[in-house]
Amino acid sequence: MAEIIVHRKVEEITPRRKYTIAVVLLLIAGLMTGLFVVTASHDAFTTFGLTPGGITRGSVPDLVLPTLEVLIGLTVLVGLAGIYQLFKGFGRFTNLVLGLSFFLFIFALLIWTASGKSLNLGGLLKGSLLLAVPIALGALSGVMSERSGVVNIAIEGMMLMGAMTGALFGSITKNFWIGLGTALLAGLLMAAIHAVLSIKYKVDQIISGTVINIFGAGLSSFISSKFMQTYEYLNNPPIFPRVPIPVLADIPFLGPIFFNNNIFVYVLMILLIVMQIALFQTRWGLRLRSVGEHPKAADTLGINVIRTRYMAVLLSGLIAGFGGAYFTLGSIGRFEELMTAGKGFIGLASMIFGNWSPVGAVSASLLFGFFENLGPSLSLLGSKIPNQFTSMLPYIATMVILAGVVGRGQVPAADGVPYEKE
Amino acid sequence: MAPVLQLKSITKRFPGVLANDHIDLTLQQGEILALLGENGAGKTTLMNILYGLYQPDEGEIWVREKKISVHSPTDAIRAGIGMVHQHFMLIPVFTVTENVMLGEESLRYGDFLDRPKAAARIREISTKYGLEVDPDTYIRDLPVGVQQRVEIIKLLYREADILIFDEPTAVLTPQEADELFEIMRLLVKQGKSIIFITHKLREVLEVADRIMVIRRGAVVGETTPKDADREKLAAMMVGRAVNLEVEKESATPGDVVLEVRDLEVANDQKQIMVEGVSFEIRAGEILGLAGVQGNGQTELVDAITGMRRPTSGSIRLLGETVTYATPRKFTEMGSAHVPEDRQKDGLVLSFSIADNLILNTYYKEPFARGVIRQEKAILANAERLIEQFDVRTPGPLIHVGALSGGNQQKVIVARELSRPIKLLVASQPTRGLDVGSIEYIHSQIVKKRDEGCAVLVASSELDEIMELSDRIAVMYRGKIIAIVNAGEVTKQEVGLLMAGVQIDLTDAGRKKGRVKVESTF
Numbered sequence: 001m002a003e004i005i006v007h008r009k010v011e012e013i014t015p016r017r018k019y020t021i022a023v024v025l026l027l028i029a030g031l032m033t034g035l036f037v038v039t040a041s042h043d044a045f046t047t048f049g050l051t052p053g054g055i056t057r058g059s060v061p062d063l064v065l066p067t068l069e070v071l072i073g074l075t076v077l078v079g080l081a082g083i084y085q086l087f088k089g090f091g092r093f094t095n096l097v098l099g100l101s102f103f104l105f106i107f108a109l110l111i112w113t114a115s116g117k118s119l120n121l122g123g124l125l126k127g128s129l130l131l132a133v134p135i136a137l138g139a140l141s142g143v144m145s146e147r148s149g150v151v152n153i154a155i156e157g158m159m160l161m162g163a164m165t166g167a168l169f170g171s172i173t174k175n176f177w178i179g180l181g182t183a184l185l186a187g188l189l190m191a192a193i194h195a196v197l198s199i200k201y202k203v204d205q206i207i208s209g210t211v212i213n214i215f216g217a218g219l220s221s222f223i224s225s226k227f228m229q230t231y232e233y234l235n236n237p238p239i240f241p242r243v244p245i246p247v248l249a250d251i252p253f254l255g256p257i258f259f260n261n262n263i264f265v266y267v268l269m270i271l272l273i274v275m276q277i278a279l280f281q282t283r284w285g286l287r288l289r290s291v292g293e294h295p296k297a298a299d300t301l302g303i304n305v306i307r308t309r310y311m312a313v314l315l316s317g318l319i320a321g322f323g324g325a326y327f328t329l330g331s332i333g334r335f336e337e338l339m340t341a342g343k344g345f346i347g348l349a350s351m352i353f354g355n356w357s358p359v360g361a362v363s364a365s366l367l368f369g370f371f372e373n374l375g376p377s378l379s380l381l382g383s384k385i386p387n388q389f390t391s392m393l394p395y396i397a398t399m400v401i402l403a404g405v406v407g408r409g410q411v412p413a414a415d416g417v418p419y420e421k422e
Numbered sequence: 423m424a425p426v427l428q429l430k431s432i433t434k435r436f437p438g439v440l441a442n443d444h445i446d447l448t449l450q451q452g453e454i455l456a457l458l459g460e461n462g463a464g465k466t467t468l469m470n471i472l473y474g475l476y477q478p479d480e481g482e483i484w485v486r487e488k489k490i491s492v493h494s495p496t497d498a499i500r501a502g503i504g505m506v507h508q509h510f511m512l513i514p515v516f517t518v519t520e521n522v523m524l525g526e527e528s529l530r531y532g533d534f535l536d537r538p539k540a541a542a543r544i545r546e547i548s549t550k551y552g553l554e555v556d557p558d559t560y561i562r563d564l565p566v567g568v569q570q571r572v573e574i575i576k577l578l579y580r581e582a583d584i585l586i587f588d589e590p591t592a593v594l595t596p597q598e599a600d601e602l603f604e605i606m607r608l609l610v611k612q613g614k615s616i617i618f619i620t621h622k623l624r625e626v627l628e629v630a631d632r633i634m635v636i637r638r639g640a641v642v643g644e645t646t647p648k649d650a651d652r653e654k655l656a657a658m659m660v661g662r663a664v665n666l667e668v669e670k671e672s673a674t675p676g677d678v679v680l681e682v683r684d685l686e687v688a689n690d691q692k693q694i695m696v697e698g699v700s701f702e703i704r705a706g707e708i709l710g711l712a713g714v715q716g717n718g719q720t721e722l723v724d725a726i727t728g729m730r731r732p733t734s735g736s737i738r739l740l741g742e743t744v745t746y747a748t749p750r751k752f753t754e755m756g757s758a759h760v761p762e763d764r765q766k767d768g769l770v771l772s773f774s775i776a777d778n779l780i781l782n783t784y785y786k787e788p789f790a791r792g793v794i795r796q797e798k799a800i801l802a803n804a805e806r807l808i809e810q811f812d813v814r815t816p817g818p819l820i821h822v823g824a825l826s827g828g829n830q831q832k833v834i835v836a837r838e839l840s841r842p843i844k845l846l847v848a849s850q851p852t853r854g855l856d857v858g859s860i861e862y863i864h865s866q867i868v869k870k871r872d873e874g875c876a877v878l879v880a881s882s883e884l885d886e887i888m889e890l891s892d893r894i895a896v897m898y899r900g901k902i903i904a905i906v907n908a909g910e911v912t913k914q915e916v917g918l919l920m921a922g923v924q925i926d927l928t929d930a931g932r933k934k935g936r937v938k939v940e941s942t943f
Contacts, residue, residue, distance in 0.1 A: 282533040290513055290524050297511035300475070301525030301576075302496030410515060421475075 018089050021098055025082030028105050032075040036112040040068045046111045049120035051256050052127075057244055058255030067115040074108045106374070113383045124377050125370075126257045130331065132362075132369025133264055134159065134340065137323030138347020139354065139361035140271055141316045146356060147279060148312030149292035149414040153209035154194050155320045156344030157216025161186040162324025164220035167335035168228060170237030176329050179237050180322070183329070187321020188314055190216060195313040199306060202418035221337040228335055239333045240264065264330040267322065268362070275358040288312055292412035295419040305419045320344070355410055371396075424487050426451045426615045427472075427503075427584050432481035434467055441467040442478070443640040449584065454606060454616045456630035458623075460659055460856035462826055464639040465619045466508070469586050473505045474498045485584070504582030506573045508589040514562035518555055519544060522576050547578045552608055566715060567598035574605065585609065586617045591625055592854070595714040596884050596917045603629045621659070621856065623652045624885070635659055660857050670868045673892040676705035679845050679876035680726065685735035687721040694733070695721040697900040703845070703876040708867070710891030710908070711880035714920050718900040719880045720762060723849045726878070727759040728752040729767070740844060753782045758838035762849035762880070764827075768834045771823035775815060776804035778822050779837045811836035812862065828859035835863055839870060846870055849880045864890060884920070888913050898922045 044067040051059040078101045084090070090097045110119060138155045145152035162183040170179025190212055197208040228235035240262040248259035258265070279285035288308055290298040295305045323343075328335050346368050347361075354360025375390030383390070427449040434442040441464045449455050459465045470476045472483060474492040483490055485501045492498050498505075512521050519541045528536040528543070541557035548554055553571045561569060570590060577585055587606070591599040606616055606629060620626060626633055627647045635643045635658040643658050656664040680703045687696035695718040703709045713719050724730035726737055728749040737745045739755055752759070761767035769778050780789045780800055788799040804818035813832045815825060822830055831851070838846065848867060852860040867890060871877050881887050887894060891908045896919040904919050918925055 281535055283527045283529060283535060284533055286516075286520060286524060286527065286535060290516070293513045293515060294511065297513060298524070300473070300495045300505070300507070300511050302494065302499060303525055413514070 018085065018094070021094055022082055022085040022089075024098065025078060025085055025101055028101055029075055029079035029082055032071070032078060032105060032108050036071050036108050037068070037075055040071050040112055040115055042068055044068065044116045046070070046114045046116075047118035048114070049118060050122045050253050051120075052123040052125075053120060055256040055260055057260060058250045058252050060252045062118070063121070065111065067111055070111055071108055074104050074111075078104055109378075113378055113381050117381060119377070119381060122253065122257060124373060127377070128366065128370040128373040129257060129265065130261075130369075131372045132365045133268055133330070134323045134326050134343045135347045135350055135368050136268055136272075136362045136365035137264075137319055137326065138344045139350040139365050140268075140275060140358055141319035141323065142348050142351035143275065143279075143354075143356055143358055143361050144319060145313050145316035146351065146415050147292045147412055148288050148309045149295060149412055149417060149419070150195070150198055150309055150313050150316075151205040151209065151416040152191075152194065152313065152316050153206060153345075153348060154190065154212035154216070155316075155323075155347055156340055156342065157209075157213035158187045158190040158317055158320035159324035159327070159340045159344045160216045160220045160338070161190050162321035163327040163339060164223060164228075164324075164335050166325035167235055167237045167328035168223070170329055171228075171234050174238060176238045176240050179329050180240075180325050183325035184318050184321045187317040187319070187324060189317075191314050191317020191320070194317070195310050198418065199309050199313070202420070205416050205418075217338060220335075224335055224337050235334045237329055237333060240330050262330055264322075264326045271319070272358050272362050279358065289412070291419075292414055295414050295417075299419075299421070309419070323347075356412060423451060425449055425484075426486055427617075428484040429468070429472065430482040430484065432468060432471060432478050432483075434464075434471060434476060434478050440639050442471070442481075443638075444481070445636070445639075445641055447634065447641075449615050449617060451615055452610050452613060453631040454610055454618055454629055456626040456633045457617060457619045457636060458621065458626050458633055458655060458659060459636035460621055460858075461828070461854060462856070463636045463659075465636055466588060467639075468636075469505065469588055469617070469619060472498065472503060473586065499580050499582065501584075502582050503584045503586070504577030504580060505586040506570065506577065506588060506590055508592060510566075510569055510573055512561045512569055512572060515560065517558055517560055518564075518572050518575075519557040521561055521572060522557075522579050526580055543579065544575055547575050551578060551612070552605060553578075566593045567595070567601065570594070570598075570602065571605075574609075583614050584617070585614055586619070588619045589621070590618070591620065591622060593715065593882075595882065595920055596913075597921050598714075599625065623655050623659075626655065627652070637661055656857055664857050665861060668864045668868060668889040670890075671872070673707040673871065675707040675892075676874060678702045679705050679740060680878070681738040682726060683736045683738075685722070685725060685737065686733045687718070687725045687730060688733050689721055695900050696725065696732075699735070699897075699900075699902050701895055701902060701905060703878055705844070705874050705876050706871060707892045708871050708877040708879055708890055710887040710894045711878060711897060712884065712887045712894055712916055712920055713880075713882070713897035715882050717897045717920075719882075719897050720849070722897070723759075723762065723847055723878075723880050727757065727761075727847055750782070756842065756844035758841065758843040758846045760831075760834055760838055760846070760848040760851050762853075764830055764834055769822045769830060772821055774804075774819045774821055775808065775813065775825075775833055776800050776818040778833055779804050779807055779840075781837065783841065807836040807840055810840075811866075828855045831855060831859065831863065835866055839866055843870070843875055846875050846877045847880075848877070850882065851879065852881075852883070852886060884913060884917060888916065896920055 046065045046067045048063040048065070050063055081097055081101055085094070085097070138159060141155050142152055165186040166179040166183030169182040170176050173179070194208055194212055197203040198205045242260060242262050244260040249255045251259065279289065287298065287303050290303065291305050291308045299305050324340065327339050332339070347365065350364035350368060351361045353364040354362070371393040375387060375393050378385065378390050379387040425448045429445060429447040431444045431446060432442050433444050445468055457465050467476065471478045472492065474494045474497050477493070483492055485503070490497070490501050492501065519537050522544055523540040528540040530536040544557045553575055555568055555571050555575065561572065564572070590602060594602060606618070610616055618630060627650070630647055633645050633647065633650060633655070634641060635655065637659060682702070683700050685696055685699045686694060689695045699722060701709070711719055711722070721730060725732045728747050728751060731746060735745070736743060739752065739757060742755070744751060744755070765771060770781065777800070780803065783789055789796055789803070801818060808815060808818060811832050813836065814829050822833060825833070846867070851863055851867065855863070867877060867879065879887065879890050888908065893905060894908050894911065894916060895902045895905045896916060898920065899922065903922070903924070915925060
């Protein structure tokens with residue numbers, strides 16, 4: 001019986017990387033000392049509000065922390081991690097420790113900025129969640145399409161069209177349900193174009209995606225500037241109201257953040273769970289993934305590759321259209337040109353960062369949402385850091401994450417490769 | 423008894439080629455029918471028609487005396503026809519269970535996968551047919567031989583009783599191939615019928631009940647192993663008498679050309695594939711690198727051609743240390759490389775033959791003056807090499823991707839051997855080639871040796887190693903476990919070394935171990 005050969009691995013963490021990370025950890029500790037500990041005033045307290053404003057259900061009292069003591073504690077923690085890394089090393093936990101230290105740094109930054117003042121942490125987190133919704137929907141849209149082997153960079157364009165039609169028809173009918181329906185339809189139509197181009201005509205999927213992005217941006221801007229900005233009644237859709245979920249909304253701290261939102265957040269949560277289970281536990285998901293990994297193998301087993309890919313791309317379009325509707329029908333209540341502002345692309349980054357899995361992709365989206373929310377929250381508190389720097393945060397985070405963490409991911413093997421039956 | 427399968431007058435035309443020319447084929451229950459032919463003879467086309475991947479232009483398919491039409495693999499599967507493809511149709515990131523059940527999933531609670539049930543069924547099949555495999559492992563973690571077993575299980579899981587094996591031994595070691603033949607015999611004993619496609623004569627003689635030979639899309643003859651021998655089959659296959667033995671004088675080794683010390687090389691997954699390997703090759707000798715695929719030969723060859731950076735150890739070429747040198751440095755020092763994957767590392771498929779022939783000399787006189795290409799010199803070079811190396815092509819400006827595998831390999835060989843070289847590293851030089859091309863490439867390698875070139879031939883074809891080599895180095899799990907003189911070992915002994923069995927190769931040890939060695943085969 002042939003046995004399985006197990007090869008010894010080259011050490012993942014080379015000595016050089018080990019020391020580099022030790023130095024980085026110590027630098028973070030140094031930075032925390034220099035920036036925060038030294039400048040923090042004695043006897044000052046930081047107050048964290050834990051319930052987002054305007055919500056009463058599930059509210060909890062504020063958290064009051066002694067600024068300097070906590071800052072020293074956090075700094076010492078990071079410093080100790082650095083010293084441990086220098087002499088012993090965290091081994092395979094190294095990246096995790098680095099990530100945690102980074103978060104401790106952010107937490108210290110919050111405590112320091114809000115020293116002597118009050119910061120609504122619950123509001124910050126809830127804001128992050130709401131900013132993450134379109135990113136996460138874009139990411140799920142990408143996962144759906146790319147798991148079947150079709151690269152979909154057209155999510156941005158699909159979202160824009162969804163946002164525009166949602167606002168337009170929502171305004172005309174004064175009904176957000178109809179608005180949502182038309183937004184889904186817009187996403188579906190855009191996806192159909194992408195599907196026909198890239199599956200039937202085997203156009204390079206990046207080009208097809210780019211074409212749709214340009215088309216979506218152009219058409220939505222044209223309709224917007226020609227009609228919606230001129231006639232106000234065409235750009236005034238009703239917004240989905242917030243619906244607290246019984247019982248869950250009363251959970252202290254978590255309830256107000258997660259379970260007191262509008263339908264978009266709940267659908268995202270349900271979609272996340274359904275997709276995660278469907279992709280990995282059902283026949284439907286097994287076949288979809290097989291088409292994205294090895295279409296020829298799937299074909300020889302009687303699975304219709306072309307039909308599966310059409311289905312996946314169309315579903316991807318529906319999700320993107322839904323994500324687009326969030327902008328106009330779920331949060332802002334009117335359409336502005338190019339209002340998706342790259343959320344579809346950040347969604348794609350989240351998908352890659354999340355290793356093409358729904359849970360990973362949505363987690364990454366939450367991270368991006370948090371960074372996007374951090375800047376404005378800090379400048380609101382009168383932070384001494386210029387807001388140009390804080391608003392860079394989400395993009396720096398994107399680059400660092402894509403450059404540093406990604407690379408070992410599991411791209412579906414046939415992603416972006418048109419299927420030809422010979 | 424009525425035949426299980428009959429193909430009647432199957433014809434398939436591709437633009438410019440008659441791939442199958444009125445082929446008739448009959449398969450009886452419980453027999454192994456070998457379909458023998460060179461690459462491009464039309465064997466695979468015929469089987470793809472049977473499996474529903476192609477549609478025939480003419481002809482009929484009858485299964486158990488019923489005419490069927492096969493428009494897709496699903497139709498074939500329904501008719502009880504299953505195929506083990508030459509390139510495995512397995513998904514590396516799926517488990518054995520997932521791969522086997524795909525398309526025919528066991529379900530529970532609606533659409534949910536019932537993995538335990540499918541796994542139990544796989545275990546049942548494993549036991550019945552002696553196809554041992556763990557249903558829960560991922561395909562990417564399995565050796566090729568076991569992956570092939572999974573392919574067979576896939577067919578049995580679908581209750582196929584006409585099994586097509588398309589070049590199944592191309593990726594196997596001699597031992598694994600023998601195991602496969604055992605499995606095939608067991609399968610026909612249990613009532614299955616097998617069509618076995620191959621171009622390897624030894625295997626046909628060993629395992630087939632009946633042999634059908636195909637040449638240029640048409641059946642040229644039928645025989646049985648009893649009535650045929652290697653020479654006769656080769657002649658039927660190629661259409662002329664073929665010399666199967668490599669003719670060579672004994673070697674006269676000169677100075678050391680390549681010296682490798684304590685080399686350690688990792689693959690892309692950072693697994694150490696080559697561990698503490700040391701050897702040397704002298705001018706005028708051929709060192710054969712034998713080993714089961716995946717035991718580090720690929721990484722070793724990559725390292726000594728500059729394509730992969732060793733993690734430790736040293737490589738010296740003509741006395742100069744080149745451990746971390748670039749491929750160009752190796753080339754310029756007089757090292758030639760015929761890579762394992764000719765389409766990926768050997769050629770730019772979309773470039774013309776002429777350009778592919780100067781891939782590593784394009785920047786030098788006479789092919790370039792400064793930054794300007796010298797088209798005349800490039801064309802003249804191409805015409806000369808096409809003539810000299812017998813590349814079958816309509817012209818030098820045809821893109822290489824349009825050539826057959828054998829001719830592509832000839833382009834690489836022409837490029838590498840036409841330079842004045844001191845070292846030739848050839849990895850799987852004849853993989854997938856027809857008998858005629860193999861004959862030619864072998865003679866070219868021996869000719870280079872006789873001119874005083876040091877040669878390393880890495881091959882998973884044991885026959886090739888035995889015939890070409892002056893010395894044989896056997897790799898097992900990243901280490902060279904023996905270096906022996908070719909004349910002093912038998913094929914069986916090298917086969918055992920490849921499987922990691924330590925054997926005593928002294929005369930005394932041989933006498934003692936003789937019985938054991940023979941009983942293994």
